[in-house]
Amino acid sequence: xxxxxxxxxxxxxxxxxxxxxxAKMYKYAKTPSPLKIPTTPAPLNPIGAGxxxxxxxxxxKSLFKGNKWTWIGGIVFHYAFLLVILRHxxxxxxxxxxxxxxxxxGIYAGIVLPIAVLYLLMRRTTVDRTMFVSSLPDYFALALxxxxxxxxxxxxxxxxxxxxxxxxxxxxxxxxHFSTVPLExxxxxxxxxxxxxxxxxxxxxxxxxxxxxxxxxxxxxxxxREKRHINPWSPNLSA
Amino acid sequence: xxxxKIEVPELTGxxxxxxxxxxxxAATRCHVAKEKDMIALGFxxxxxxxWKEKAxxxxxxxxxxxxxxxxxxxxxxxxxxxxxxxxxxxxxxxPRNMPVARQELLRKVYRRYLTLSGKxxxxxxxxxxxxxxxxxEWYTYFHQCSECRRCSVFCPYGIDTAEITMAGREIxxxxxxGQKYVTEIINKVYTIGNNLGMPGPAIQSTLDFxxxxxxxxxxxxxxxxxxxxxxxxxxxxxxxxFFASPHVxxxxxxxxxxxxxxxxxxxxxxxxxxxxxxxxxxxxxxMRKVASRIREGIEEIKPKRLIxxxxxxxxxxxxxxxxxxxxxxxxxxxxxxxxQHICExxxxxxxxxxxxxxxxxxxxxxxTMHDSCNVARGARMGNSPGGQFEIPRExxxxxxxxxxxxxxxxxxxxxxxxxxxxxxxxxELIDIRIKGAMPRMQAYKAVKDSHGVNFLALICAICKAQxxxxxxxxxxxxxxxxxxxxxVGRAIVLGGKEGL
Numbered sequence: 001x002x003x004x005x006x007x008x009x010x011x012x013x014x015x016x017x018x019x020x021x022x023a024k025m026y027k028y029a030k031t032p033s034p035l036k037i038p039t040t041p042a043p044l045n046p047i048g049a050g051x052x053x054x055x056x057x058x059x060x061k062s063l064f065k066g067n068k069w070t071w072i073g074g075i076v077f078h079y080a081f082l083l084v085i086l087r088h089x090x091x092x093x094x095x096x097x098x099x100x101x102x103x104x105x106g107i108y109a110g111i112v113l114p115i116a117v118l119y120l121l122m123r124r125t126t127v128d129r130t131m132f133v134s135s136l137p138d139y140f141a142l143a144l145x146x147x148x149x150x151x152x153x154x155x156x157x158x159x160x161x162x163x164x165x166x167x168x169x170x171x172x173x174x175x176x177h178f179s180t181v182p183l184e185x186x187x188x189x190x191x192x193x194x195x196x197x198x199x200x201x202x203x204x205x206x207x208x209x210x211x212x213x214x215x216x217x218x219x220x221x222x223x224x225r226e227k228r229h230i231n232p233w234s235p236n237l238s239a
Numbered sequence: 240x241x242x243x244k245i246e247v248p249e250l251t252g253x254x255x256x257x258x259x260x261x262x263x264x265a266a267t268r269c270h271v272a273k274e275k276d277m278i279a280l281g282f283x284x285x286x287x288x289x290w291k292e293k294a295x296x297x298x299x300x301x302x303x304x305x306x307x308x309x310x311x312x313x314x315x316x317x318x319x320x321x322x323x324x325x326x327x328x329x330x331x332x333x334p335r336n337m338p339v340a341r342q343e344l345l346r347k348v349y350r351r352y353l354t355l356s357g358k359x360x361x362x363x364x365x366x367x368x369x370x371x372x373x374x375x376e377w378y379t380y381f382h383q384c385s386e387c388r389r390c391s392v393f394c395p396y397g398i399d400t401a402e403i404t405m406a407g408r409e410i411x412x413x414x415x416x417g418q419k420y421v422t423e424i425i426n427k428v429y430t431i432g433n434n435l436g437m438p439g440p441a442i443q444s445t446l447d448f449x450x451x452x453x454x455x456x457x458x459x460x461x462x463x464x465x466x467x468x469x470x471x472x473x474x475x476x477x478x479x480x481f482f483a484s485p486h487v488x489x490x491x492x493x494x495x496x497x498x499x500x501x502x503x504x505x506x507x508x509x510x511x512x513x514x515x516x517x518x519x520x521x522x523x524x525x526m527r528k529v530a531s532r533i534r535e536g537i538e539e540i541k542p543k544r545l546i547x548x549x550x551x552x553x554x555x556x557x558x559x560x561x562x563x564x565x566x567x568x569x570x571x572x573x574x575x576x577x578x579q580h581i582c583e584x585x586x587x588x589x590x591x592x593x594x595x596x597x598x599x600x601x602x603x604x605x606x607t608m609h610d611s612c613n614v615a616r617g618a619r620m621g622n623s624p625g626g627q628f629e630i631p632r633e634x635x636x637x638x639x640x641x642x643x644x645x646x647x648x649x650x651x652x653x654x655x656x657x658x659x660x661x662x663x664x665x666x667e668l669i670d671i672r673i674k675g676a677m678p679r680m681q682a683y684k685a686v687k688d689s690h691g692v693n694f695l696a697l698i699c700a701i702c703k704a705q706x707x708x709x710x711x712x713x714x715x716x717x718x719x720x721x722x723x724x725x726x727v728g729r730a731i732v733l734g735g736k737e738g739l
Contacts, residue, residue, distance in 0.1 A: 024313070031306040034523055036559045039391045039399065039616050041624035041652060056395060066320030066393030074318065074395070123319070128259055130319035132334045133343065135365050138317055203356040204364075208396060211314035216307045217388075217397035222619055225576050228562045233304055234523060237531060237565065 003169075003181045006191065010173050013195035020202025021210060028214035034231035042222040049221040057212055073123055077116035081145070083109035084152070091170040107156065114149040117142050137204060144197050151190035159186045243267075245670050247712045248330060248677040252685040254649070256323050263333035268375075269382050269668050272417035276426040280525060283415030290414040291369050295352045297413045298345075298406070302353065307402040312349045314396055315339060321390040321400075326655045327383050330674030335380050338390035338400040344376055345407050374416070381407040382418055382663055383671050386519065386552075387612035387656035404661070405521025412520055420665035421516045428529050432511050433478035439465075439508030445481045446506070449491060459733040461494050463506070466540070470505035472497065473540045475513045475533055475557070475578070476548025477700035485721045486703055489549050492724030495731045496585050499594050504546075510536025513553040514700065518560075519662030527564045530556065534565040543572040546579050549722050551611030551699030552660060554580060558618040580620050582698065585727060586630045589637050595732040601639035604694040606726065607686050608635060608644070609679060609706075610654035611699035625651070631723050635696055638730035643690045649682040659705030669708070676709045683715075695720050 043049045055061040060078075064071045087106020090096045121142050124130045155161055161184035172179040181188070200206065213219065274284035287293055302309045321338040323329070328336040335341060343365075350357030350366035357366030367373065386401035411417060427436040437445075446463035453461045464470065474497075480490040497504045510533045517526030537545065545568065547557045557578045562568070568577040576583070588594045610628060620626040628651045636642050649655055658675025686692040695710075697703050697720065707717040 028306065028310050031302070031309045032304065033306045034304065035563055037307060037399065037402070037617070039388060039397055039652075040619055040627070042619075044624065056397070060395055062393060062397065063318065063320050063395035066324070066395070067318075070318050070320060127319060129256075129322035129334070129337060130317070132259065133317050133319065133322065133337065133339045137364050203354070205314060205316045208314035208316050211310050212396050214306060214310045215314075215397040216310075217391050217399050222624065224559045224562050225578075228566050231523070231563055234527070237527070237534070 002183070003178070006181045006188070007173065007178060009195055010191070013198040017198035017201055021207065024202055024207050025210045025214075028211060032232045033216050033220070034233065036220055036222075036224045036229045037216050038220040038222050039217040040222055042220070044222050046221050049219055053213060053215075053219050056218060070123060073116060073119045076112060077120060080109040080113040080116055084113055084149070091167050092174045094171060110149060110152055110156070114146050114153070117146045117149065141200075141204065141206060144193060144200070148190060148193045148197065151186050151193065154186050155184075155190065159184060161187045243667055243669055245673060245712070247673055248680075250680060250684045250713055252681055252688055254329060254678045254681045257329060257332040259334045260332040261334055264331040264336070264383060264671060264674075265333065265376075265379060267383070267668065267671055268379050269663065269665055270419040272419045272422040276419070276422035277412075277415060277417050279426040279429055280412070280417075280422055280522075282412045282417055282422075286415045290374070290416070293414045294369060294374070294410050295348070297410045298349060299353055301406050301409060302349075305402065305406065307399060308406050311342070311396075311398045311402060312346050315342060315346070315398055316395075318395060320393045320395060321398075324390050324393050325384075325400075326387075326389070326658060326675045326678045327385070327671065330658070330677040331383070331671065333383075335376070336383055338394075338398075341380050341384055341400055342398070342403045344373065344380060345403055348373065374411075377407050378411060378416060378418075381411070382668070383675075385612070385656045385658065385661035385663060385675065387660055388616040389612065389653070389655065392616065392652055401661070405518070408519070409521040412522065417520070418662065421519050421662040425516050425520075425525060425529065428512055428516075428532070432509060432532065434512055434514050434516070435478040435482050437478055437481055437511070439511075442478075442481045442506070442508060442511060445487070449487065449494075453491060453494075457733060459498075461491070461498050461733070463490075463494055464504060465506045466508050467503070467505035468540055470503045470540060470542055472502055472504035472544045472546050473510070473536060473542035474504055474506055474546050474548060474581075475510050475536070476506070476581075477514045477550040477553055478512045479700040479704065480548055481511070483700075483704060485707065485725055486700055488725035488728060489722030490724075492722065492726075492728030492731075493548060493581055495728050495733060496581075496588065496594065496724070498733065499731060500584075500588055505540060505542070507536040507540055509539060513548055513550050513557065515553060515556045516662055518552060518556055526556070526560070530561060530564040533561065537568070537570060541570065544575045544579065545571055545577050546581055546584055548581050549698045549700065549724060551613040551701060552617075553700070554611075554698075555613035555617035580630075582630050582634060582723060583620050583626075585724070586621070586634055589634065596638055596727075596730040597732050598638060598640050598730060600730045601726055602641075604639055604726075605641040605643065605690055605692045606635055606639050606694045606696050607642070607683070607692045608632060608650070608696045608723075609657065609683075609702060610650050611697065611702050612654060612656040612660055614698060615652055615654045628652075631696075631698055634723055635726060638726040641690075643686050643692060645682040645686050649678060655679045655682075657699070657702040657705040658709065660699075660701050664701055664704060672705060673709055673712050676705065676713075680709075680713050684713075687715075693719055694726075696723050696726060697721065698723050
């Protein structure tokens with residue numbers, strides 16, 4: 001029974017995440033930009049603008065200009081999270097192959113992740129300006145990821161569910177060869193929180209993960225004199 | 240009318256993070272638009288009875304028209320990077336003037352009516368009903384933003400509060416809750432042709448006066464042609480250049496440069512305004528209608544080149560938007576950029592040795608430069624990114640012996656707004672303007688103390704008007720404010736080397 005519930009929930013969560021996220025990205029992609037509004041100085045061609053966007057995606061360059069303390073917290077948090085996710089690919093791969101080399105790093109990242117969350121929470125609550133603008137959704141996102149990280153670490157160091165069962169269940173979900181869900185409460189809690197995060201993702205500020213690619217001040221290049229930009233909903237003087 | 244309460248921040252030479260004071264400037268609100276101006280701009284004359292529905296409808300419409308608005312309302316994570324970057328927060332201490340908090344005024348209403356999570360979960364996800372209080376907060380705080388884009392530099396996603404402010408003002412206009420200063424000025428452009436409301440003959444008499452004045456002081460014949468069909472260059476400049484001080488000094492500077500270049504040029508009594516307050520209210524149609532006078536001016540004069548005077552927001556619109564709004568400029572000579580900034584033009588002449596400049600003419604000045612927000616972050620000069628910083632500085636250095644930059648975190652792309660941009664250059668907001676100028680004034684004081692600076696060089700009509708008004712409140716004489724081409728005009732040796 002529990003297996004059916006968790007299997008259904010897992011598919012549902014992944015569906016909501018993928019469909020919701022793609023729908024948002026589609027909406028961003030198709031919404032027009034009537035004017036050229038790159039924040040200048042800006043690169044003069046689309047390739048340069050692409051590099052500028054990647055600078056923000058990979059190095060958080062603008063945040064670095066803005067606030068070094070938030071930058072270091074943000075960088076550590078995001079890269080720790082990324083490594084943890086990459087490490088988890090072992091549950092979807094058979095044989096595990098290349099992902100084996102990431103297992104140790106992934107574990108260290110898993111230890112760093114909740115610490116980074118606490119650091120960001122501390123930033124949020126100790127600076128009067130961020131305290132003023134923070135509210136429930138901001139704390140909820142941090143709490144959710146903290147919960148996921150801590151339940152993950154618990155399984156690594158304390159409760160230790162039988163890994164063959166865990167992999168069997170997850171791999172089964174991925175390939176359609178279903179097997180029973182391991183009845184370890186910490187694992188079920190971990191899984192539930194992950195599904196909650198997936199469902200919450202497309203409807204919250206977490207869509208910044210994709211939205212960053214659609215920010216006109218960053219992805220537009222500076223060439224309005226050379227190339228006439230057309231406003232699609234008012235293309236010329238008579239329209 | 241109640242007298243505006245004014246508090247001038249103390250000058251220490253340092254920009255410090257203030258202790259926040261909630262609601263500090265909640266009561267400082269600009270005058271509401273006159274009915275006749277609203278009607279002229281195509282907006283409802285006064286607040287419509289079904290304003291709530293209409294406002295949400297307008298927001299929904301704008302979300303489908305502006306990628307910036309749609310993306311920016313969704314993706315802010317409230318990291319706080321912008322919170323200490325806005326001159327209006329630093330000056331007023333009102334936390335609603337932190338960029339993220341200003342955006343949140345619109346965002347909470349967006350969530351409530353136009354997102355699934357907001358409709359279902361309401362206040363749990365910061366979704367709030369649109370009430371009259373919220374509407375009034377919009378009116379207050381969207382008119383304590385100068386759309387200067389400083390926050391967007393530091394945002395990890397490039398969220399530009401100017402885009403949010405423009406949308407907010409566009410919604411307010413669409414329900415009949417417009418602002419007097421901007422709508423009045425746009426109506427003057429519609430009816431007379433420029434922001435100052437100067438008809439052709441009034442401009443002509445200023446030009447005649449300038450010509451006589453220059454003849455008396457320099458002995459040279461400097462022409463100020465108007466409506467000369469077939470002139471090589473059409474100069475479009477803010478109308479303040481025909482009227483206000485120190486703006487006129489720059490106009491004299493442009494004229495002297497053209498004379499030395501040996502190029503035929505003209506002003507246009509029809510295209511007599513470079514400024515375009517349509518941008519301030521975020522209305523594409525109004526902005527295009529204002530800009531279309533430039534197109535008509537080109538069709539009438541038939542110049543080879545289009546050159547633009549010293550004005551910040553106007554240069555952003557000319558450089559970044561004109562091609563979209565009123566382009567393409569097929570009738571102009573493709574050898575030259577269209578439009579070209581007067582600084583690009585002068586800089587080019589200096590590089591080629593075509594101007595003789597006597598730096599000692601400006602020896603009484605120790606000069607610094609304030610980068611105008613819209614030029615710095617919304618446009619460019621020259622062929623490489625950042626030319627908008629280098630070109631004016633190279634011109635200044637060629638015209639005077641003593642130049643120093645202000646602190647690096649207050650210039651170039653990180654420049655502060657003068658505190659009067661974006662349509663808030665109006666008397667009833669003087670307290671906001673004084674406070675918004677605080678970061679610039681601190682940086683100015685620092686170089687005054689260290690280097691004896693006594694000239695603040697500008698390339699924007701709004702900066703010039705704002706600083707001449709605000710400097711005296713901080714204890715400095717308004718004569719310390721001037722244009723880059725004022726320095727050029729003083730240094731240029733007329734007849735020294737004529738022609739190209």
